[in-house]
Amino acid sequence: MPLMSAGIIAYRTRPSGIEILLVHPGGPFWRNKDLGAWSIPKGEYPERQDAEAAARREFAEEVGFELTVPLIEVGQVKQRGGKIVTAFAAEIDIDPRSISSNMFEIEWPPHSGKRQSFPEVGRAEWFTLDAAREKINQGQRPLLDRLARLVGGDG
DSSP: OOOEEEEEEEEEEETTEEEEEEEEEOSGGGTTOOTTTBBOSEEEOOTTSOHHHHHHHHHHHHHSOOOOSOOEEEEEEEOTTSOEEEEEEEEOOOOGGGOOOOEEEEESSTTSSOEEEEESEEEEEEEEHHHHHHHBOGGGHHHHHHHHHHHTOOO
């Protein structure tokens, strides 16, 4: 059974078109990675759990903002590693500087025997649709195209 992940495409409308909120992973591995490293806020969930509930939970954990607005179903994509991502969209406008992510712990530096904590999301940023297509994990790009068609964006 492939891993299942659910997430939220947060978007806002500007005179120039829609903008997408993407998150960049925290921790030392992702520190110097940019193009293709960004993602929608998302996380894994067990098959028996509702995808929308999982997407709302993951958004709250990774961004620190509980969504109460209705969601638009955007559909699924399969990423290169086989993970299936189910996405929903929400029109919201939040300050990315105010995000508050949950933490994870790893051995760092590797083989040092020392454990360090890092935020799951290191930062968030609003991007134009074109810029978001450049920054996002390649497997998630079709979700942005679907969103643009659904909400009449510049896609």
